[in-house]
Amino acid sequence: MPDDSLMNRFDRNGLTRFRARDGVIALLVCAALLVVFKGDGLRAQGERMDPGWDRDVVLFFGEPAGAIADALPFAEAADDVTAFLSPDEALDSGSGFEKVAAQAGGELPPVTADAFDPVALGEPAPPKERLRTVLVTGDSMAQPLDAKLADALSGREVKVVRDVRLGTGISKSFLLDWGELSTTQVRRRKPDATIVFLGANEGFPMENAAGAEVECCSAEWAALYANRARRMADTYRQGGNGRVYWITIPAPEDPERANISRAVNAAVKVAAQPWATQVRVVDTVPMFTPRGYEDAISIDGRRRIVRAADGIHLNDEGAELLTETVLARLGQDFTY
Template structure:
């Protein structure tokens, strides 16, 4: 019987007919060449896969294939020969992420673990320590808050140190340098926590690194102010051994002062960013001026006057409300 199958066409045209075994042998040869020349590619692909059984299978074959490729010089030669096919630019400017850690102290300091509030990343909060010494400091804004906190903590074994410097400010260092004062305060008192409430006297020109005075309230001025506040916050946190509660300034009645308040508050929030786990910014604006300046706000369903007659400071009622907020935040970090 003549061969009527389609395979007969190979014989009629003088072509070689391959068997299934020949195909298997060819596949094995190709696999061997891939292992020799690019076995490391299979391993790398497996390492980039998400955990799971498929990754385990790829690495089961990829690891030994990569070891073979590493032992031979062919893989590097292939990479060099085919490098011109890569669509990527040669990124060798030194700005890669692997260099960030080496730039500490340079233009781009590294982010550290202190920048993360444990709750923000789902981590367990640190064990609460007992609050023994609390420093309440600032300018006239800190009064009568300091007295309210001292009264609330009396009899609880907490020593409340009150250090209010009237008429001073972070931007007016010609009267008092808060960088120096904060250093002295920490050396003398070693507080477990520091409450900072300052800002009634801000808006003065600040000298930049070139010796030129920068007027309030541009972004340049805000940056200079933030750097001064950051220096103070770093001093008060005592290398992570203390907690700082920096209170923002409630919006003033006067429009010009309100503008300064806004810039100062923004600068303080930026200043605290490297140490979110230790420096807490307590924002008074939503509490006392959610819709702009108001003399009175609703407390327990009743309208209460919370601002002093000058339209800047808190009165006794307002300070009492703020003290409750501060004590509640202290209670999240300490026992007392």
């Protein structure tokens, strides 16, 4: 009986007819090539993800794939050939976080006069300087604060530089090294004041001086985080020529994230201690979450929603309130 199906058109035209098994073999070959050439990419993608079950699943497959790619020379060759497709931003590589753990410890540093706020000691406040350039930087927490500050300072001969790096964090320097970025920002902008709002993407393991990974959120992890934050603060203060306003993270709704933000905020406060005259900590916890996470707080006698739907960020109303607080703090050190 003649075959009148559409499949006989391959035979009539002398074309090769592939079977389902051929497709499976092709997929397996492609998978093997991906592991050999880009297995490290799957592992790197998993390491960039926030802690959770989805990250665990990706790393379950990514770590053995990355180990295979590391053992073979093809992945590095492929990266070299395709590097021009996504060039990295040129940052000051000599100031990265990889040196922080190695430099920690050693001789006990002396306490200097910069560790004391003269006003807290009953001395007169130093003369205010003219504010000309403000750098607003951080991760997604810095939005829309950066836009509101730029709008509030427009027309006052103050240049506001907005440099927000979404998805980045101090404990995840494999995506962006804030040690290097802060050095680059200061070299290029030389801001009079730097406003840092950062911490929505933290909680990643960090290496200590012995090369061992330290998981969040122990005292050792907080110390490693504080060392990195202190390096940034020291860069932004520019040897006493700049002022830094580091904003803490209001407690998020998710309990796991709340534990991370608690460790981050504690580390930031310790990091700022050597330079009370130049590094100010703007604590948002008493303002937005004095009793833990709340969607709404009382503003001018009215209950207002101040948090975004994700339970992490500030909404427009919350950012407006924070803007007023930051401007008031700037006004204690600068005229504008």
